[in-house]
Amino acid sequence: MTDWRQERTARDARIARAGPHADGKVVPAAKAVDLLEAILQPGDRVCLEGDNQKQADCLARALSACDPARVHDLHMVQSGIVLPEHLDVFEQGIARRLDYSYSGPQGARIAKMLYGGQIELGAVHTYLELFARYFIDLTPNVALIAGVSADRDGNLYTGPNTEDTPTVVEATAFKNGVVVAQVNAIVDKVPRVDIPGDRIDFVVEADRPFYVEPLFTRDPAAVTETQILMAMMAIKGIYAEYGIRRLNHGIGFGTAAIELLLPTYAERLGLKGRIATHWALNPHPSLIPAIESGWVKQIHCFGSEVGMDRYIRARPDVFFTGSDGSLRSNRAFCQTAGLYACDLFIGSTLQIDLQGHSSTVTTNRVAGFGGAPNMGSDPHGRRHPSDTWMKAGREAGGEGDPALRRGRKLVVQLVETFGDKLVPAFVEKLDALELARKLKLELAPVMIYADDVTHIVTEEGIANLLLCRTLDEREQAIRGVAGYTEVGRGRDKAMVERLRQRGIIRRPEDLGIEPLDADRSLLAAKSIKDLVHWSGGLYEPPAKFRNW
Amino acid sequence: MALKPVTFSADPGDQSWYEASARARLAGLLDAESFQEFIGPEQRMMSPHLPLFDLPRAFDDGMIVGRGRLDGQAVLAAAQEGRFMGGAFGEIHGAKLVGLLRAALAEAPAALLILFDTGGVRLQEANAGETAIAEVMRAIAQVRAAGIPVIGLIGGRAGCYGGGGLIAGTCSRLVVSESGRISVSGPEVIETNKGAEEFDSRDRALVWRTMGGKHRRLLGGADAFVGDTIGAFRDAALTQIAKAPAFDLATLEAEQARLEARLARFGDCHDATEVWGRLGVNDPDAVPGMTTEAFDALLARLPEAPHDAR
Amino acid sequence: MEKLNFRHSTTQALPGTRRQAIVGVVASGNLEVLLERSLPPDEFTVEIDTAIDGFGDVWEAVVADFVDRRQPGGLRITINDGGARPDTVALRLAQGARLMEAM
Numbered sequence: 005m006t007d008w009r010q011e012r013t014a015r016d017a018r019i020a021r022a023g024p025h026a027d028g029k030v031v032p033a034a035k036a037v038d039l040l041e042a043i044l045q046p047g048d049r050v051c052l053e054g055d056n057q058k059q060a061d062c063l064a065r066a067l068s069a070c071d072p073a074r075v076h077d078l079h080m081v082q083s084g085i086v087l088p089e090h091l092d093v094f095e096q097g098i099a100r101r102l103d104y105s106y107s108g109p110q111g112a113r114i115a116k117m118l119y120g121g122q123i124e125l126g127a128v129h130t131y132l133e134l135f136a137r138y139f140i141d142l143t144p145n146v147a148l149i150a151g152v153s154a155d156r157d158g159n160l161y162t163g164p165n166t167e168d169t170p171t172v173v174e175a176t177a178f179k180n181g182v183v184v185a186q187v188n189a190i191v192d193k194v195p196r197v198d199i200p201g202d203r204i205d206f207v208v209e210a211d212r213p214f215y216v217e218p219l220f221t222r223d224p225a226a227v228t229e230t231q232i233l234m235a236m237m238a239i240k241g242i243y244a245e246y247g248i249r250r251l252n253h254g255i256g257f258g259t260a261a262i263e264l265l266l267p268t269y270a271e272r273l274g275l276k277g278r279i280a281t282h283w284a285l286n287p288h289p290s291l292i293p294a295i296e297s298g299w300v301k302q303i304h305c306f307g308s309e310v311g312m313d314r315y316i317r318a319r320p321d322v323f324f325t326g327s328d329g330s331l332r333s334n335r336a337f338c339q340t341a342g343l344y345a346c347d348l349f350i351g352s353t354l355q356i357d358l359q360g361h362s363s364t365v366t367t368n369r370v371a372g373f374g375g376a377p378n379m380g381s382d383p384h385g386r387r388h389p390s391d392t393w394m395k396a397g398r399e400a401g402g403e404g405d406p407a408l409r410r411g412r413k414l415v416v417q418l419v420e421t422f423g424d425k426l427v428p429a430f431v432e433k434l435d436a437l438e439l440a441r442k443l444k445l446e447l448a449p450v451m452i453y454a455d456d457v458t459h460i461v462t463e464e465g466i467a468n469l470l471l472c473r474t475l476d477e478r479e480q481a482i483r484g485v486a487g488y489t490e491v492g493r494g495r496d497k498a499m500v501e502r503l504r505q506r507g508i509i510r511r512p513e514d515l516g517i518e519p520l521d522a523d524r525s526l527l528a529a530k531s532i533k534d535l536v537h538w539s540g541g542l543y544e545p546p547a548k549f550r551n552w
Numbered sequence: 553m554a555l556k557p558v559t560f561s562a563d564p565g566d567q568s569w570y571e572a573s574a575r576a577r578l579a580g581l582l583d584a585e586s587f588q589e590f591i592g593p594e595q596r597m598m599s600p601h602l603p604l605f606d607l608p609r610a611f612d613d614g615m616i617v618g619r620g621r622l623d624g625q626a627v628l629a630a631a632q633e634g635r636f637m638g639g640a641f642g643e644i645h646g647a648k649l650v651g652l653l654r655a656a657l658a659e660a661p662a663a664l665l666i667l668f669d670t671g672g673v674r675l676q677e678a679n680a681g682e683t684a685i686a687e688v689m690r691a692i693a694q695v696r697a698a699g700i701p702v703i704g705l706i707g708g709r710a711g712c713y714g715g716g717g718l719i720a721g722t723c724s725r726l727v728v729s730e731s732g733r734i735s736v737s738g739p740e741v742i743e744t745n746k747g748a749e750e751f752d753s754r755d756r757a758l759v760w761r762t763m764g765g766k767h768r769r770l771l772g773g774a775d776a777f778v779g780d781t782i783g784a785f786r787d788a789a790l791t792q793i794a795k796a797p798a799f800d801l802a803t804l805e806a807e808q809a810r811l812e813a814r815l816a817r818f819g820d821c822h823d824a825t826e827v828w829g830r831l832g833v834n835d836p837d838a839v840p841g842m843t844t845e846a847f848d849a850l851l852a853r854l855p856e857a858p859h860d861a862r
Numbered sequence: 863m864e865k866l867n868f869r870h871s872t873t874q875a876l877p878g879t880r881r882q883a884i885v886g887v888v889a890s891g892n893l894e895v896l897l898e899r900s901l902p903p904d905e906f907t908v909e910i911d912t913a914i915d916g917f918g919d920v921w922e923a924v925v926a927d928f929v930d931r932r933q934p935g936g937l938r939i940t941i942n943d944g945g946a947r948p949d950t951v952a953l954r955l956a957q958g959a960r961l962m963e964a965m
Contacts, residue, residue: 230949422947463949488920488948513931519956524571537843551756552730552764552840573887593884593896596940606863608913608944610888611896635889 011180018043018146018182019205026206029158030190033211036066043182043206044075044146050099051144051172054090055083055131055335056106056219056374057286057307058165060150062186062210064089067148072097079103081142083131083168083335085110085372086217094123103142104372105129108219111369118370118443128370128449130377132339135168138175147176147183150214153194154187158204161187161194164308164316164331165216169199171336177203188213195328218310218546220286222260224529230420230463233512233522235261238350239270241466241515242416242459243279246392250282252342252379254351258418260290262350267297267528269521284342284379287312287323287331289545292538293528295322304341305333306375311549315542335375342379347392349379350416350461353451354423355431358479358491360454360469362417363436370439373451380452382413396458399470412470415452416459421487428489429462430482454478460485464492465511472508484509565783569707570731572782574616574631577667580782581705581789582620582629589618590655591648599642601677610636613644617652623790625662628652634669634710641715642674646684653691656700663701663793666723671738672714685715692722693799701725701796705785706732706774707765713738724796727788728765728774730844735763761824761840766847770828770839770854771818772810777851779844831856866910866918868925872935875903878963885958893943893951895958903936912943924948928955937962 007013021042025035040063044050052067053060067075068089078099085091085107093099094117103126107114117123129137138144149172152163162169177183184206185199239262242248253259266280276299283303285291289312294300304324308316308331316323316331326332342349353362364371386393393411402409419429440448460467460482467485472478477499484500486492503509512519529535532549564580572580578587591597593611602609614636619628630649632639649666656664673681692702704723706712711733712720720726720734728734737745739753752758761767769777776792778784797803818827825836832855833839842850876899886894901907908925928934932955939958943951 229953230947233953420947421949426947463953487952488923493923518960519953520960522953522957525567530568530571536841541841547757551760575884592882593894594882594898603863606913608863608888608911608942610894610942611884611940633887635887635892 015180028156029207030156031206031208033209036208037069040066041070041074046077048145049079049081051147052082053149053172054086055168056108057216058150058167059087059215060148060186061087061215063148068092070098081144085114100124103127105131105134106372106374108371111371115368115370128372130373131335131375132378135171135336143179144176145181147172149185151185151187153189153191154185154207155191155194158201158207159194159197160185160199160204161196162198164313166198166333167307167335173199173203186210196326216310220255220288220309221549222257222290223532223549224264224527225531227257227261229522231257231261232526234258234418234461234463235265236269236517237466237515238262238461241510244275246395248279248348248392250346251348252284252346254376256352258352259350263290263294264527264529266294266299268526284338284346287316289535289543292535296538304338306335306338307333310546311544315539318542339375339378343383344386347390348414350418351376352418355434357431357434358482360457361450362452363434364451365436365439365449367435367438376451380415381456396470414458415456417457418461421462421489430486430489430491462487465509468508481508567782568780569782569785570780574633577782578629578631581786582622587618587620597644599644605676614639615645615648617648627663627665628656628661629665631667632669634708637674638671639669639710640671640674641681641684642677643680646681650687650691653695656695657698663703665789666704668704668706668712668716669708669710670716671710672716688719689722696724696799701793703789703792706734725792726774727776727778727792728768729778729780730765731780732765733763734768766839767824770831864912864915866921868908870906870929871904872906872933874933875935876937876962880962880964883958883961886954888942888944890944891946893941893946893954895954896940897958897962898938899936900938901936906934906937908939910941913945920948924951932959934959
């Protein structure tokens, strides 16, 4: 007779093995290694929670301290490879196979270990894609997650940085897995229940609060005139032109400049209420002046941002907050919102090729994807119209009955033609191709595919790729805004001029933008301290951003 | 399409002093269109030394000098460009300021304004720079002795360090904003010589509370504290010209007495916040975060009488 | 340091009457541009002192585009460059031309 309960029986055995190390569900930090050695089995799929923001760092340290003779050949399925311990476990033989999404600060080391064969790579995913696979073929046996506090029954308060936790727990707890949460404190009553206690098997009281990276803070003091010029072009040439209300901004100084220009430049253009009202966005400090000036209706967040908690609590009309008053973020929902309910994504990249493919990979760094490819793609499952989406669809052209033509999401690359140390952003061939060849990857790691990109904004102008009708036009439109890079200087000048006549390329002067206005005096805040003042003292920036 | 400038506020008085170039500060500080530059960029009076070090030069060597009007009064003014070589004193840079001070004796303006923005002496022409510092201090003494107030305005990126800090000490009056830092040895110099335990130059909060405008104002090192706008500096400069003390033995003895009393009272403090506590500030930790208005209110509440030494 | 000189003939004089303007500051990645209306209306020259050697062809392209787009006849431009990116140079030239066009 078939045993339909093998997984459940195995789970019960794991819990039983862990019993001696726990007091009910509670495990002291000093026993975390014993706990993990008791519940983990060789070959387990393990999700060690960590993304581009929060980290289950106490549990990461514990996992890397496990005895490789007992815990080995794990298959790590996790959003972020961010902490050194995330890779230490592969060096020590504790883990062998990896499916992940984002590896920002460990990009160079992960590339080295991939070349060296120390990591058996499944795939590099987008966040949403990896979450999806948690429910289909990468379901974790064990999830190691992070929260702010828990009670003795395991009811978990994640605080403002809820992020991936509900998704990870959903996939693990409801499919016979074991969930271990590290918390900053065990309390009698949690401020709000983000994860019900019956989904949490063990609670480890961490020796120090979990780490959160202030990833989305950009100091306005570092915004350049070139970035201001580009922000003016984006606002006038795209936001105003398409009436963009629902949007997502990627990380970077270029998008920070747009945020800081809303209450000044965009206000002067009379755009308040007509653009940038509804957001899928982390709580960027640089958006504070726009919020305070009444530009922003609401924001749903992937995660939180260090120092923004008090400000968010005081603005529940704008942010999603819980009964305790603090932010409720949720990466899976926000990614979905960005994909289906936003009309524009705008973000930066490191390299763009002649077709418009873009990548943040260089031959020595594998940074992963995070959420940008989801935000920066045209969702074919979308069915609701909006003026923006329909206008972009019309520009893209096509045959047959207009009522059968889908709209288009605007996917905008905001990129300075030269990056640090005069490295050109426009290239004939992406470094990602060379990386794929060296690592024998079937797919080159492309952040945003050419057929999803609708506009490229550089300091030289805007290229509207929707209006290009041939590959040749597309290439010349890209060359035509590529400035003084080799790609830019290789343009067919006559053809670029014709594209400009057709409005496919628009220069600042075509948009009526005065170069003398590209000045820092146009920024609504010029420093972190200005942001604090805008927030009425509610924004509390981390020490590294303070000079007071 | 017609090009029409769009700015948040077109009024030069509303612009940030910290952000503005030396030229923009002068243009906004003085009465509109009143500034006449001496030895302008078109004369290309540039450093003879920098090419030897393969370094780029500036047409004005980072020092802009000239005459203008402040609320109708004739003034002379000098402004350092803190972004060019940290506003450092080189041969031409220093000579332009010395020359302006000497011209003051002949022109007898209502005041001479120095818009400091400097890290000190330019290493590549250190002898000339050091000499210039000494000549400037001597010239300031002569100008003040002739009854002409010399007002220092400090709120730029480079602060007022090294020889600039020494020169500031000889001015009749100093106006400072929060971003303005005044000291002789800079944070990195102190750390290099005494170690990070003595002074961690990367601790920006420590740097600002030790050398920044609020501390200098609370300690009496600066005479007026202003918000970071060109208009605020203009208003403060006008007020301080009227308040400049006579340059005589009584003033110098009063200043000496003030400094001795200050040393006796605060010499054993290990942090600026201790000094503020002794001055009667209830919550010293809140001072760095205060807005200009809140800080003004605090100054008004403190028991200390505003000194008029110098 | 490298010195570069370019001379162009233009079909038009730059509009405006301002005799002289200066824009930008010499700093790392930045430059100052001195503009003087001192040449015959169909002539244009640029002298550049740059901190970074070996970018003569890029400078030539930036200057040629500026001449193309602005027709800056009558201007003598002198540049002290602290190693600015080409886009910064182009922006400063455009800003300088706008200042000179002011009546």
